[in-house]
Amino acid sequence: MKKYLLFLFGVLFVFNAYGEGVVLSDTSISEDSDVVDEEPFVAPQTTNNYPENRTNNYVSQQIKPAAKTLLSNDTSDPLFLVGDNMFLSDTYIAHVDRKLRVGQFIGYGINNNLALHVNMHYQVDFSGNDEHGFSATEFGGVYRMSHGFNSSHIISDALFGLKAWGSSHVRTPEYADSSYYAGLRFGRQYTGLTLSGTVKSTWVFDDARGLSYLDFIPEAYFRFKYDWRAGLGFDFRKSTNPHLLENQEWLNLKLLRQYGSTQYVGRFDYEFGSGEVQVGADIKILF
Numbered sequence: 001m002k003k004y005l006l007f008l009f010g011v012l013f014v015f016n017a018y019g020e021g022v023v024l025s026d027t028s029i030s031e032d033s034d035v036v037d038e039e040p041f042v043a044p045q046t047t048n049n050y051p052e053n054r055t056n057n058y059v060s061q062q063i064k065p066a067a068k069t070l071l072s073n074d075t076s077d078p079l080f081l082v083g084d085n086m087f088l089s090d091t092y093i094a095h096v097d098r099k100l101r102v103g104q105f106i107g108y109g110i111n112n113n114l115a116l117h118v119n120m121h122y123q124v125d126f127s128g129n130d131e132h133g134f135s136a137t138e139f140g141g142v143y144r145m146s147h148g149f150n151s152s153h154i155i156s157d158a159l160f161g162l163k164a165w166g167s168s169h170v171r172t173p174e175y176a177d178s179s180y181y182a183g184l185r186f187g188r189q190y191t192g193l194t195l196s197g198t199v200k201s202t203w204v205f206d207d208a209r210g211l212s213y214l215d216f217i218p219e220a221y222f223r224f225k226y227d228w229r230a231g232l233g234f235d236f237r238k239s240t241n242p243h244l245l246e247n248q249e250w251l252n253l254k255l256l257r258q259y260g261s262t263q264y265v266g267r268f269d270y271e272f273g274s275g276e277v278q279v280g281a282d283i284k285i286l287f
Contacts, residue, residue: 070191070223071189073258073260073261073286074223074229074258074263075088075090075261075263075284075286076221076229076231076254076256076263076265076282076284077189077194077221078185078187078194078196078198078219078221078231078233079155079157079185079187079189079194079196081109081112081115081142081144081157082107082108082109082115082117082286083109083112084109084110084111084112085109086108086109086286086287087106087107087108087109087286087287088105088106088107088108088117088284088285088286088287089104089105089106089284089285089287090104090105090106090107090282090283090284091103091104091105091282091283092104092105092121092280092281092282092283093280093281094267094278094279094280094281095278095279095280096269096276096277096278096279097127097276097278098125098126098127099123099124099125099126099127099131100123100124100126101121101122101123101124101280102121102122103119103120103121103122103135104119104120104121105117105118105119106118106119112144112147113143113144114141114142114143114144115141115142116139116140116141117138117139117140117141117142118137118138118139119137119138119140120134120135120136120137120138120166121134121135122134122135123135123170130169131169131170132167132169132170133166133167133168133169133170134165134166134167134170135163135166135167135170136163136164136165136166136170136177136178136179137163137164137165137166138161138162138163139161139162139163139164140159140160140161140162140181141159141160141161142157142158142159142185143157143158143160144156144157145157145158148188148189153188153189154186154187154188155186155187155188155189156184156185156186157184157185157186158182158183158184158185159181159182159183159184159185159198159200160181160182160183161180161181162179162180162181163177163178163179163180164177164178165177178204178205179202179203179204179205180202180203180205181200181201181202181203182200182201183198183199183200183201183215184198184199184200185197185198185199186198187219191223192222192223192224193220193221193222193223194219194220194221194223195219195220195221196218196219196221197216197217197218197219198215198216198217198219199214199215199216199217200214200215200217201213201214201215202214202215210241211239211240211241211244211245212239212240213237213238213239213240213245214237214238215235215236215237216235216236217233217234217235217236218233218234219231219232219233219234219252220232220233227257227258227259228255228256228257228258229254229255229256229257229258229263230253230254230255230256231252231253231254231255231256232252232253233251233252233253234249234250234251234252235248235249235250235252236248236249237249237250246273246274247273248271248273248274249271249272249273250269250270250271250272251269251270251271251272252267252268252269253267253268253269254266254267254268256282261285261286261287262283262284262285262286263282263283263284263285264281264282264283265281265282265283265284266280266281267279267280267281267282
């Protein structure tokens with residue numbers, strides 16, 4: 001009877017050890033055994049798993065991948081870059097100066113350093129100026145020069161693109177045919193905040209509207225709980241030909257809600273000099 005009791009207690013001890021996640025030593029398995037080694041159980045990496053005497057640096061290094069995952073699908077972040085072999089679709093609508101614009105943006109990540117995109121919109125004019133039609137099609141890209149892995153954590157991008165074709169009725173300087181742009185974007189990402197600045201120069205080679213203009217765009221982007229986001233930015237635009245395109249100062253606001261890899265964005269833009277208001281919405285989906 002004692003032997004059966006000892007055997008029963010031994011079996012219960014073994015099952016209890018496995019149930020609590022205890023990993024048996026390799027020395028307890030013979031060399032000719034058919035048992036396959038299994039990876040030991042690893043607890044989820046949260047701050048509760050580490051003793052208080054561990055340094056904060058060690059804890060921050062353990063949860064850093066979670067922060068990177070949070071940023072990887074935040075498509076409205078000013079420093080967002082479409083990842084390797086991924087697509088970004090941005091369908092947008094905007095109303096400005098009695099004109100309705102509906103557009104589509106498609107971006108594709110060539111690798112983790114380079115992303116290319118195509119962008120165009122269709123404009124309906126309600127002001128009586130008969131400026132209806134498709135805009136010039138934009139072909140552009142972003143090249144990431146620095147991922148922010150160094151001690152400064154600064155991310156920097158090179159921006160480039162051109163616009164071609166389009167209806168002769170849609171020839172505002174921003175959407176003119178035969179225009180080129182190049183710029184630099186830099187900033188820093190935190191878990192709940194992104195700060196960035198962009199400098200972009202655009203050259204318009206239209207026979208009737210030849211000019212160039214320079215944009216300086218500082219931005220702050222906030223990530224709140226429950227996947228709410230908000231953005232605040234300014235666009236200071238300096239034109240070489242104010243008769244065709246006036247110097248402008250835009251206030252850019254956006255509020256959005258994220259569901260997985262989909263974002264629903266509401267935008268409001270205001271130009272201080274002319275009092276022009278632009279209201280729009282986006283649906284962004286990352287594949």
